[in-house]
Amino acid sequence: MLFLNKTLSVIISAELTGHPLISKSNQDISVRYVINALLLMPWFFRYPLSAMILSVNLLSLILKGKVFFKLKSNQALSLWGRLSAYPGYSSLKRLIRTFTLLSAYSDFQYEKN
């Protein structure tokens, strides 16, 4: 769970790079939101998706010599961008991105109101 949390933090940080309205606290809430979304899914979605998220570390280790969440933010952003062009990872990106944006902008709207 700790690995999943750390990996998702980096992915979500990459997804929210260049969103001026979104603060660090909005980002942290998004991480919790996506993890909660995974936990609410039935096992046959939860386990494969979690495995795919964790596999990003393995690919990072092979390609960059470091696990994903220890990469510098620009390296992580570039690797996540490359990976998410492949089948499977593109769907994973779409799912994570939709939840991340929904959570971050929902929280932003809530604070604004």
Place this chain on the structure above:
Amino acid sequence: MKKINCDYLVIGSGAGGSVAFRELAKSGKDVLLVEEGRRWNSSEFSAPISELTQKLYRGGGVTPFIGDPVIGFGEGVALGGTTVINGGLLWRTPEWILNDWHRNYKIDGYGVNDLSAYFDEIENSLSVENELDVNGYDLDSKLIEQAANNLGWKVVSVPRATKNCSRKNQCGAGCPSGAKQSVDKTYIASGESAGGRVNTGIKIVKLNKIENKIVSVIGKEISTGKKVYIKPKTIFLAAGAINTPLLLRRSGLSKIAGDSLQFHINLKVFAKFSNTINANRGTIFTRQIQEFEKEGLLIMGTNYNPAYLSTALAHLENSQFNKYFEMYENSAVYTPMIKPVGTAKIHNIIGGHIITHQLDAESDLLMLRKALLVTSKLLFKAGAEMVILPLGDCNPVNNYTKAKYMILQATMSQFQLLSVHAMSSCAMGALDTDICNLDGGVRGVKNLYICDASILPSNIGESPQGTIMAFSHLIIDRHLNKEGV
């Protein structure tokens, strides 16, 4: 184990179950309503939309229909079911659909005249209103109304179950002002006043049949996991188009339930105008373009606030996302909704279920393309300077010719699709092979009736709440007449 006795058990509290509950309670029956979700107050809907989405939708908002492409499906889990999280559209079933059901599915006794009094009753109970645009609101809807008029297309005001809508613009995550007249506030509240009992937080997992009768029902308390044993005399099943067939299958009552689930598909199209629109000050679906209704295509303006806008733009890269998000006050989002030919299938697997869909590679692709072509034409006619289509890897377009080129090149996998209406998974019919008879009774079981979206004979092509409620009224009336009440 908790044990409950009752004469009538209603499973599910959405559009169909709430009608059964109220009508049985009003006729003096000992009725118990069980619902998996919890009771919500309007004041609780002021929380962030994302948080509400996870709590109010089944699976936290993630129920994918697996196929090409994956379709995100949303279904409410709360007292009041999906009526708590829908747009509150309340249509009378069009005569041509009822005639089609009569002609093609031999559905007798469900004609316009048979249902008319029930619709009067429903509209009265839910305070249905269809003239919402006051004080310059709803400009996003008015723009497409004007454009439709210029194009000579049919456009209508939408009847909605609201009382003094204050345009909070978050119908999909519960109405914080309490304006939406969801069935928990109306039908269920009346049923409780008439003496009906409501138990929330209980998921029904099995119906036990001995010979041709259901003798007991097994449920589970969501919070404690404890078993609940209910002994009813008659059961009205209204757990929705997905859970009703699942329950029939798990209980060994039907092998074919859920084999052919029908659904609508929604697309989200973003449009930027030169003037300020303030779409966040207009509410959902106040006008509907019905020119292509008989082909299975409707177009409406949809809820507009930062959270929903972010999901409509989610397929764009961050730089583009920010560029268009900044145009917030000049933009709006529109929803074309189609009735596909393809269907979905529910599969039981250990620890849950999955749903797969099979859209028709030819006719559904043509319909999806048509939906975007027509919507683009309408939006550019309405004065849009730029449109973002819900297609992966697709740049914004600033004229209809470019939009048309992109749409005609689009493959099925590129479409970003959503669905909120599922139905017809246990369709009623006159044949012995149909799961339900015309009274909603499950064939082969004496005391089990279905009264939700799953019994609709085929895909209705519009928001089904009114039809579900009217059918449920008729089913209950027939039952009570048989009982001599």
